[in-house]
Amino acid sequence: xxxxxxxxxxxxxxxxxxxxxxxxxxxxxxxxxxxxxxxxxxxxxxxxxxxxxxxxxxxxxxxxxxxxxxxxxxxxxxxxxxxxxxxxxxxxxxxxxxxxxxxxxxxxxxxxxxxxxxxxxxxxxxxxxxxxxxxxxxxxxxxxxxxxxxxxxxxxxxxxxxxxxxxxxxxxxxxxxxxxxxxxxxxxxxxxxxxxxxxxxxxxxxxxxxxxxxxxxxxxxxxxxxxxxxxxxxxxxxxxxxxxxxxxxxxxxxxxxxxxxxxxxxxxxxxxxxxxxxxxxxxxx
Ligand code: AMP
Numbered sequence: 452x453x454x455x456x457x458x459x460x461x462x463x464x465x466x467x468x469x470x471x472x473x474x475x476x477x478x479x480x481x482x483x484x485x486x487x488x489x490x491x492x493x494x495x496x497x498x499x500x501x502x503x504x505x506x507x508x509x510x511x512x513x514x515x516x517x518x519x520x521x522x523x524x525x526x527x528x529x530x531x532x533x534x535x536x537x538x539x540x541x542x543x544x545x546x547x548x549x550x551x552x553x554x555x556x557x558x559x560x561x562x563x564x565x566x567x568x569x570x571x572x573x574x575x576x577x578x579x580x581x582x583x584x585x586x587x588x589x590x591x592x593x594x595x596x597x598x599x600x601x602x603x604x605x606x607x608x609x610x611x612x613x614x615x616x617x618x619x620x621x622x623x624x625x626x627x628x629x630x631x632x633x634x635x636x637x638x639x640x641x642x643x644x645x646x647x648x649x650x651x652x653x654x655x656x657x658x659x660x661x662x663x664x665x666x667x668x669x670x671x672x673x674x675x676x677x678x679x680x681x682x683x684x685x686x687x688x689x690x691x692x693x694x695x696x697x698x699x700x701x702x703x704x705x706x707x708x709x710x711x712x713x714x715x716x717x718x719x720x721x722x723x724x725x726x727x728x729x730x731x732x733x734x735x736x
Contacts, residue, residue, distance in 0.1 A: 454536040456543045460551075460591045463544050467505075467593040475502040479594035479621075481585060484508035485525040485639035486534040489629035493598045494538035496626045505592050506535040507544040509551065513559075514580030520725075525642050544592060551587060559583050563612035568703050569605050569718060570729070573693055581606060582613045589619055597621050602628040602636050604716055604731040605703065628730070630656065636730045643726040651687045652728055655719050658683035659732040662697060662717045666734050671709045673697045676717070684721060693720035693727070700733050712736050 457463050470477055478501025480493045486508075497504040508531050515521035532543055559579055562571070566578035589597070599607050607625050614623055629637045634656025635649060644652060658680040665679050673696075680695040698705050700714035709715055714736065720729045 452541060454532055454540060454543055456532065456545060458545055458547065458550065460546060463546075463591040464593065466542070467591075470503055471593065476596070477501055477592065477594045478504040479507070479588070479592045479597040480504065480540070481507045481509075481588050481597065481599075482531075483510045483524065483639065484531050485527055485642070486531045487629075487637045487639060487641075489600055489602060489637040491534055491538040492629050493600055493626050494535060494540050496624065497596065497598045498539035500596050500598075500624065501594075503542070504540045505542040505544055505594065506540040507546075507588055507592065509544075509546055509584065509588070511551075511580060511584040512548060513552070513583060514577050516574055516576065519574070520640075520643075525639055544588075546591075551584070560586050560613070560617075562609050563616055565605065565608040565612050565703055569694060569696075570720065571605075573720065578606070578609050582609060585610060585613065586617070586619075589621060594621055596624055598624045598626055600628060601625050601731070601733070602638070603729070604718065604733070608701075608703065634660075636728075638728065640726055640728065644723065648723050648726070651690075652721075652723060654683055654687050655721065655728060655730045658695065659717050659719060659730060663732050663734050666697075666709075666715060671711075673706055673709065676715075680717065680719060684719065687721070687723070689723065691722040693722060695719045695721075700735075 478497030562578035633653035676697040
């Protein structure tokens, strides 16, 4: 079946209501487009879990700060349709900004406590924009399951909180991070990087794996684990390290020393020139 493109909220809702009435399960993969292998993996995952997979492409202005890259965010809708179809999606939902936020639009959803640290601090208002658009997309697509990437670890916690607190009847699936051969996490923003920057950015992966190895070998002190990441990240030319931290995986809370049974997430955000890159690794006991 060729990919069908839907651009209006009403049409999307009607289409999903018909699917539901026919007893079909709907899988949903929300994206900001410029699809890559990471997105394709989420789509394939959804296809395994649901009868019909709907992908959305919407560059959401309300999750970008005034000095961020909204206007220059990479876009290639034709290619996105091709990637989504190849990966098994049946529907591409691509509303315009005017369709999502028409004249008079004035409501926002407030993101929960997991949004108060890390990217919530460096990108004020970002997670409120995320949960608002995700809630709107859920109401348009009416999925049974929705697949998100571990690449945006804090976002996965914020979305799970949204779904739990607002009683969305949707199962959230978190799929692993897809990486380039050198370990760099795939991201639409990698297109901003020169070949040289991409090589340097692979040190993020080295920093994360070095910290995981240290924990595996028994290091439980958060500062020591963080120092391991910092030392490697500091070798990247012209890097600005926003954070490189080891915190509790389920709450993002800091601690001095982890205990044997703590799951840990290692979180990194750096800027290379004007490009902001994030990545993470989770370690389970
Ligand atoms: P984005 O288009 O960057 O907003 O991402 C849309 C979805 O794809 C989010 O759930 C991301 O976490 C996920 N995603 C982005 N990059 C990757 C990746 N490298 N591996 C797995 N999932 C990803």
